[in-house]
Amino acid sequence: MSPPAGGGDSRRRDRVVVGVAAGRDAEVAVSYAAREAAARGTSLELVHVLRPGTPRPAGTLEEAEVGVLHRARQVAAAEAPLVPVTSTLLGGPPAESLVAHAESAGLLVVGASATAPTDRWRPESLSTVVAAGAGCPVAVVPPDAGHTVIRRVVVGLRWPPHEDEALLEEGFAAAERWHCDLEVVHAGRAQGSRRDPPTPRGHDPGWVPGLTALVEEHLVVPRRRHPEVHVRVDVVRSSPAEALMDSVGPGTVLMVSRTSDGTPGPALGPTSRGVLHLARCAVELVPVRRMHGPR
Numbered sequence: 001m002s003p004p005a006g007g008g009d010s011r012r013r014d015r016v017v018v019g020v021a022a023g024r025d026a027e028v029a030v031s032y033a034a035r036e037a038a039a040r041g042t043s044l045e046l047v048h049v050l051r052p053g054t055p056r057p058a059g060t061l062e063e064a065e066v067g068v069l070h071r072a073r074q075v076a077a078a079e080a081p082l083v084p085v086t087s088t089l090l091g092g093p094p095a096e097s098l099v100a101h102a103e104s105a106g107l108l109v110v111g112a113s114a115t116a117p118t119d120r121w122r123p124e125s126l127s128t129v130v131a132a133g134a135g136c137p138v139a140v141v142p143p144d145a146g147h148t149v150i151r152r153v154v155v156g157l158r159w160p161p162h163e164d165e166a167l168l169e170e171g172f173a174a175a176e177r178w179h180c181d182l183e184v185v186h187a188g189r190a191q192g193s194r195r196d197p198p199t200p201r202g203h204d205p206g207w208v209p210g211l212t213a214l215v216e217e218h219l220v221v222p223r224r225r226h227p228e229v230h231v232r233v234d235v236v237r238s239s240p241a242e243a244l245m246d247s248v249g250p251g252t253v254l255m256v257s258r259t260s261d262g263t264p265g266p267a268l269g270p271t272s273r274g275v276l277h278l279a280r281c282a283v284e285l286v287p288v289r290r291m292h293g294p295r
Contacts (some may be wrong), residue, residue: 019094176226
């Protein structure tokens with residue numbers, strides 16, 4: 001690993017790490033990461049991965065002046081001039097190298113493809129491999145997110161919600177540092193006879209007696225930790241991915257727990273894949289094991 005080019009500590013456990021490549025997609029991700037670092041009061045690390053077989057530039061990183069990293073530093077400085085920035089040059093498979101390097105980071109940010117929107121959820125795509133395998137939360141930022149100011153945080157709550165404590169803490173903390181509202185969404189379908197007519201989708205907090213109250217019970221602790229955050233709870237009769245897409249818009253950060261599809265090795269569940277495929281806002285995936293251990 002090359003020595004850092006710039007101030008700050010590239011090994012801080014709360015640092016924000018962003019994967020840097022050529023093109024506008026990466027610049028959008030760098031801009032988002034710089035704003036996150038500023039809001040968190042931490043440092044930003046720009047990481048560029050040389051693919052296997054690519055010659056490594058001679059000299060130090062400063063002397064090499066790797067083009068993509070130089071441009072990324074300009075973008076970060078313009079977005080958040082007071083944030084300490086370091087640059088790191090790695091070699092190896094891009095996704096796996098980013099995952100290993102950012103293991104102890106507070107957040108890992110990657111861009112999503114603008115030219116092929118479906119690339120972001122294909123099993124072999126960089127954003128999918130990173131989101132599935134990282135030990136820290138991962139934000140996947142599509143080009144549509146641009147330089148939008150964060151005005152709302154939406155958290156997709158699973159059931160049972162006791163497995164989502166890490167997600168709720170991330171959501172409350174994000175709403176607090178962005179000074180915005182938090183919406184907690186739980187989606188499901190009522191259990192009934194197969195002969196019953198299809199139940200229409202919609203927002204209906206009373207469709208299961210007491211369900212909203214049960215969700216509220218799991219918000220007691222984070223509400224105490226973040227008393228300034230205004231929270232709305234929405235229980236929705238729908239599939240999770242559809243409900244979450246109905247809840248997001250410009251200026252939204254969508255947060256979900258990283259779920260598995262049950263296959264061997266790191267993989268994303270259907271809701272995680274669905275929101276990555278459909279969302280036009282930043283999507284942050286929070287690994288459950290940050291509080292509960294591997295699953």
